[in-house]
Amino acid sequence: MSRVLSAAAIIGAALLAGAAEAADPAAEADFYRIVDVPIPEGVVLEVGGLTLTSTGQLALCTRRGDVYLVDNPLGEPQQMAFHLFAAGLHEPLGITERDGWLYVTQRGEVSRLRDTDGDGRADQFQTVADGWGLSGDYHEYAFGSPFDRDGNLWVALCLTGSFTSEAFLRGWCVRVTPEGRVVPTCSGLRSPGGIGMNAVGDVFMTDNQGPWNGTCSLKHLRPGSFQGHPAGNRWYDAVKDTMGPRPSDPRSGSRMMTEAKRIPALVPPAVYFPYRRMGQSASGIVCDTTGGKFGPFAEQLFVGDQTNSTVMRVYLEKVHGYYQGACFPFRDGFASGNVALYLAPEGKLFVGGTNRGWGSRGPKPFSLQRLDWTGRVPFEILKIELMRDGFLLTFTLPVDRSSAAQLDSYRLATHTYIYQADYGSPEVDQTRPVLRAARVLDDPHMVRLYVEGLQEGHVHELFLPGIRSANGQPLLHAEAYYTLNYFSDRQ
Numbered sequence: 167m168s169r170v171l172s173a174a175a176i177i178g179a180a181l182l183a184g185a186a187e188a189a190d191p192a193a194e195a196d197f198y199r200i201v202d203v204p205i206p207e208g209v210v211l212e213v214g215g216l217t218l219t220s221t222g223q224l225a226l227c228t229r230r231g232d233v234y235l236v237d238n239p240l241g242e243p244q245q246m247a248f249h250l251f252a253a254g255l256h257e258p259l260g261i262t263e264r265d266g267w268l269y270v271t272q273r274g275e276v277s278r279l280r281d282t283d284g285d286g287r288a289d290q291f292q293t294v295a296d297g298w299g300l301s302g303d304y305h306e307y308a309f310g311s312p313f314d315r316d317g318n319l320w321v322a323l324c325l326t327g328s329f330t331s332e333a334f335l336r337g338w339c340v341r342v343t344p345e346g347r348v349v350p351t352c353s354g355l356r357s358p359g360g361i362g363m364n365a366v367g368d369v370f371m372t373d374n375q376g377p378w379n380g381t382c383s384l385k386h387l388r389p390g391s392f393q394g395h396p397a398g399n400r401w402y403d404a405v406k407d408t409m410g411p412r413p414s415d416p417r418s419g420s421r422m423m424t425e426a427k428r429i430p431a432l433v434p435p436a437v438y439f440p441y442r443r444m445g446q447s448a449s450g451i452v453c454d455t456t457g458g459k460f461g462p463f464a465e466q467l468f469v470g471d472q473t474n475s476t477v478m479r480v481y482l483e484k485v486h487g488y489y490q491g492a493c494f495p496f497r498d499g500f501a502s503g504n505v506a507l508y509l510a511p512e513g514k515l516f517v518g519g520t521n522r523g524w525g526s527r528g529p530k531p532f533s534l535q536r537l538d539w540t541g542r543v544p545f546e547i548l549k550i551e552l553m554r555d556g557f558l559l560t561f562t563l564p565v566d567r568s569s570a571a572q573l574d575s576y577r578l579a580t581h582t583y584i585y586q587a588d589y590g591s592p593e594v595d596q597t598r599p600v601l602r603a604a605r606v607l608d609d610p611h612m613v614r615l616y617v618e619g620l621q622e623g624h625v626h627e628l629f630l631p632g633i634r635s636a637n638g639q640p641l642l643h644a645e646a647y648y649t650l651n652y653f654s655d656r657q
Contacts, residue, residue, distance in 0.1 A: 191499030193642060197461070197544040198497050203236065203516075203534040206248050212532045213518020215261035215271070215310065216508035225251070226506070226534070227258035227270055229520060233279065233288070239536070240512055252279050252288040259506075260310020260361070262319070271310025271321055274300040276342050294319075297348030298340060299333025301326055304523075306336060311361045311369060317344040320351070320387065322358035322371045329377060330397050335405075337398025339371065339387050350405040353413075354393030354432075359472065360507070361387075362451030364482065365465035368489075372448035372469060375441060378416065380583025380591030382448040383435035384469060384480060386489045392431040394422075394585075418587040421595075423623030423651060425585055434651045436489035437480055438583070438625050441590070444478055444493055444647065445471030447524060450507035452515070459513025461539045462548060462562045468496065470504035470517065475528030477504065477517065477537070481549040485652045492550040492648040501533035502526055514538055544642040545635045548611070550628070552654040556602075556617035557628070564610035564636040573601050575632030578617065580624040597621055610636065625649050 205211050212229035219225050224239035233252040238245040251268075260271035267278040268288075275296035279288040300306055303326045311320040319342040326332040339352040339361075357374040359382075364370065369387040373379055378395040385393050392399070392413045402412035413431040426432045439445050449470035454460050467480040476498050482491035502519030503526030509515045515537040519528060543562055551558040569575050578601055581593035599619035606613050620626070626648040633641055 191497075194497050194499070197540055197542050197642070199538045199540055200497075200499060201536040201538055202243060202501070203239070203246060203536060204243050205532075205534060209234075209248065210532060211518070211534055212520035212522060213506045213534055214257065214259040216506045216516050216518055217262050217312070218508070218510050219263050219268075220266075224516065225261055225263065225268055226518060227255065227261045229257050229259075229522070231255040231257065233258070233261070233268065233270065235286075239516070240510065240514055249286050251281070251286070252291075257307065259307055260319075260321075262310070262312045264313060269294065269310070269319060271308050271319070273306060273308050274298075276310060276319055276321065295342040295346045295348050298323055298335040298338070301333040303327050303332065305357070306333065307358070309358050309361045309371070312363065314363065314369065315367045318342060318349075320361055320369050322355055322361045322387075324357050325355070325395070325397055328357040331400060335398070335401055337395060338401065339393075350401075350408050351389050352387045352391050352393055353398050353402070353409070354391070354395050355398065356395040359448050359505070360450035360470065362453065362467070364453050364467060365455055370436070370451055370467070372451060373435070374447055375590045377587050377589055378585065380438075380585065381441040382439045382445060382471075384437040384439070384448070384451070384467070384493075385435050386433060388433050390431065391433040392429065393433060394435075416585060418585075420585050421582060421623055422585045426651075433488065434623075435649065436482060437491055437493050437649045438647070439469075439471075439478065439493055440593070440625060440627070440647055443645075444495070445474040445476060447472035447503070449505045452507045452509040454509060456509065456511055456513040459511075459539070460509060460515065462543055462546075466549075468507060468509065468515065469493075470507050472503035472505055472519070472524060473526055474498075475500040475502065475504055475519065475526050477507070477515070483551055485552060485654050488652055490552075490649050490651045492547075492646050494547060494646050495643040497537060500528050500535060501530040502528040504528075545639045546642055547630070547646050550646055550648050551656070552648070552650060553614070553656050554654055556615045556620070557626075557648070559613045559615060561611050561613070561635075563639070565606060565613060566634040566636050566638070567606045567610065569632055569634045570606050570613050571604050572632060573604060575630060576601055576604065576615065577629040577631070579627045580621045581627070582621070582624045595621075595624070597624070599626070620650060620653065622653060623651060
């Protein structure tokens with residue numbers, strides 16, 4: 167979409183140009199190696215969901231409506247073997263297991279499947295829940311989560327055409343209880359690309375750029391919340407016993423935090439993914455709960471991107487009861503457009519991709535790959551925590567004190583987005599906060615940045631081209647983007 171940019175936007179774009187280039191997959195491969203899972207000839211494997219079963223097989227569902235089981239998925243590629251388990255489903259985008267059943271989220275229902283006669287094919291299919299509408303529009307996807315701590319499945323329902331809500335509860339998230347009851351949980355969704363939990367079990371989704379979404383983002387699905395797109399709010403009267411009264415509609419042309427202060431139910435995105443630099447179609451979500459088997463990023467989230475064929479990393483913290491935090495580049499170079507992610511307890515990340523319907527940087531029409539940690543620790547920004555007067559940065563390796571104390575080792579700029587009914591938003595309201603000091607703490611993994619001019623409701627873009635580790639390494643990824651919705655009282 168063509169737009170006239172302000173002088174500040176042009177200056178900001180020039181400042182950040184170095185970070186817009188794709189990461190070097192060869193350098194990333196020193197730390198995280200991509201392994202191709204061999205797909206049998208003739209199989210179209212547009213993966214929509216992934217999970218490991220209690221038998222150690224990888225179960226996956228595809229956009230074509232198939233369910234496959236893969237033997238030895240944690241082994242070498244030559245040890246793996248595919249088996250068709252079921253076919254004829256309606257574009258499933260979520261799969262998980264419980265009590266010998268595979269639970270699959272289709273467009274119109276959550277189903278469960280199992281093999282009762284031991285021949286390796288599902289012969290029993292049951293509808294668990296189907297309490298939402300379906301019009302036949304191509305974009306009415308339904309993304310299903312793993313089971314939460316209460317045994318519920320969460321289902322994120324795309325709008326009709328990603329613009330309107332022509333069928334019941336389109337643009338909502340619902341919970342499916344163990345008994346099969348559908349519980350409306352959040353309104354305001356536009357075009358989810360994935361759904362998953364963090365380490366404490368709170369549920370998040372990715373939503374994609376479009377009307378009322380200036381860029382792609384990660385959103386906390388707080389029960390009872392409004393997530394920002396008002397088209398689906400037409401259904402509040404039908405679910406008022408669960409959700410309460412309809413929230414006020416947002417004002418187009420405003421800013422997210424302005425409207426969040428006016429509309430109590432509106433929960434701002436926890437993390438914005440700057441468009442193109444961090445992707446264009448945010449997708450699957452997994453949390454590293456492997457206890458260090460996947461590297462140094464314990465309890466952080468990993469988020470796919472379909473267009474850029476990447477996996478991003480997210481660190482979250484709570485400020486005044488709301489999630490916000492930073493996103494970082496993590497791994498580039500996947501073969502197709504990443505949609506589904508699954509991180510095995512053994513520390514291996516499975517990534518399934520497709521480019522049907524949207525182009526992707528990865529050239530293949532579909533793919534299934536595994537990301538293995540090599541055991542080497544990259545020099546990265548581990549996390550960014552907001553302080554009252556700046557940021558506390560923690561690194562994966564000790565820093566060189568001299569380079570980390572130099573102010574010219576850092577660059578800092580901010581922007582936000584127009585909260586509007588029009589499609590997307592340019593980056594607006596750019597500022598240049600002033601870095602007053604950088605101090606390496608007694609722990610050489612930690613650097614305190616003192617900043618004047620933090621901006622509420624802005625993405626804070628940090629670039630650290632001059633930082634070196636204690637043994638002279640540059641950062642593998644020198645950029646990070648912190649979404650500051652609420653100021654911190656932390657000193």
